[in-house]
Amino acid sequence: MHHLSERNIIEAIARQSRGGPPELIKGIGDDCAVVRKAGGLVDLWTTDALVQGVHFDLAWHPPRLLGRKAASVNISDIGAMGGRPRFALLCLGLPAACSRQLLDELMAGFLEVLTMHDMVLVGGDTVFAGERLMLSVTVCGEMEERHVCYRAAARPDDLIWVSGCLGDAACGLALCRQGLRAEEAYLSLCRAHLDPQPQARLGRLLAQSGLIHAMMDISDGLATDLAHICKASGVGAEIMAPDVPLSPELQKTAPALQLAPLELALQGGEDYQLVFTAPADSSAPLQDLCRGAGRDIACVGRITAGEGVMLCREGERQDITFRGYEHTF
Ligand SMILES: [Mg+2]
Numbered sequence: 027m028h029h030l031s032e033r034n035i036i037e038a039i040a041r042q043s044r045g046g047p048p049e050l051i052k053g054i055g056d057d058c059a060v061v062r063k064a065g066g067l068v069d070l071w072t073t074d075a076l077v078q079g080v081h082f083d084l085a086w087h088p089p090r091l092l093g094r095k096a097a098s099v100n101i102s103d104i105g106a107m108g109g110r111p112r113f114a115l116l117c118l119g120l121p122a123a124c125s126r127q128l129l130d131e132l133m134a135g136f137l138e139v140l141t142m143h144d145m146v147l148v149g150g151d152t153v154f155a156g157e158r159l160m161l162s163v164t165v166c167g168e169m170e171e172r173h174v175c176y177r178a179a180a181r182p183d184d185l186i187w188v189s190g191c192l193g194d195a196a197c198g199l200a201l202c203r204q205g206l207r208a209e210e211a212y213l214s215l216c217r218a219h220l221d222p223q224p225q226a227r228l229g230r231l232l233a234q235s236g237l238i239h240a241m242m243d244i245s246d247g248l249a250t251d252l253a254h255i256c257k258a259s260g261v262g263a264e265i266m267a268p269d270v271p272l273s274p275e276l277q278k279t280a281p282a283l284q285l286a287p288l289e290l291a292l293q294g295g296e297d298y299q300l301v302f303t304a305p306a307d308s309s310a311p312l313q314d315l316c317r318g319a320g321r322d323i324a325c326v327g328r329i330t331a332g333e334g335v336m337l338c339r340e341g342e343r344q345d346i347t348f349r350g351y352e353h354t355f
Pocket residue numbers: 057102103106242243244245
């Protein structure tokens with residue numbers, strides 16, 4: 027049995043899709059599609075689905091937080107280009123055994139996040155989905171064309187930056203699986219999995235600053251997401267292991283679960299932080315900008331003229347290209 031990776035499937039679909047009209051600036055292959063419109067502006071389009079039993083388990087995922095997450099993961103992709111999310115479409119696949127209360131809580135969470143980002147739900151669909159609950163969301167955003175940050179814009183000698191801490195969501199998922207969601211000490215880790223906070227405002231700020239080159243959000247682990255930037259840009263990357271930002275909670279909790287914090291940070295998915303590259307002389311203004319916005323960023327390595335993603339740890343170099351979380355079919 028040959029299993030298709032998500033990456034193989036996307037490549038196969040992209041090969042069959044035809045080119046678009048001249049206003050289509052970017053189709054398949056970035057966090058969002060980019061379509062030019064009047065006034066120097068572009069529309070950004072993205073879609074992402076959450077499926078019961080694959081992306082969430084109702085045994086531990088409160089419906090309100092699930093609704094929030096369905097909105098947040100899409101908003102994250104808009105932020106990853108530097109855009110402002112505006113409109114959402116929601117397709118709900120409902121199982122026969124779906125209560126009114128679950129539906130109400132789901133929608134309350136979804137709409138809460140939309141309101142927070144000044145967005146509007148403008149349509150969608152509801153379908154009967156057999157056994158599983160599914161939320162498929164499409165978000166349209168907007169921004170100035172000259173500020174769009176693509177994956178393909180990394181240059182050799184750029185420094186590589188990430189926002190926040192990495193690995194918390196993967197550790198939170200492990201905690202939820204072990205029935206430890208309610209423990210006070212694990213709340214922040216579990217929340218990272220159950221209710222991720224998209225960095226759309228930071229993404230917008232970075233894009234408008236003109237200080238950065240490539241950007242994307244970290245949904246499948248830094249090893250894989252940075253590999254996408256490298257492949258699209260025709261460059262390589264070196265990550266310095268000691269510089270990868272790990273939260274104190276992760277460092278304390280992961281070893282107790284027999285998990286390595288750094289592996290979770292590089293290979294675990296769903297952090298929804300940003301990874302971006304910038305020339306070295308942007309470092310000081312970048313740090314000032316993010317400090318002013320109350321956001322932590324960390325420099326984790328640099329872009330090279332080679333290819334692939336290398337992890338540098340205790341004098342050794344290890345190839346971790348696309349070693350992050352990957353869905354197989
Ligand atoms: Mg993305």
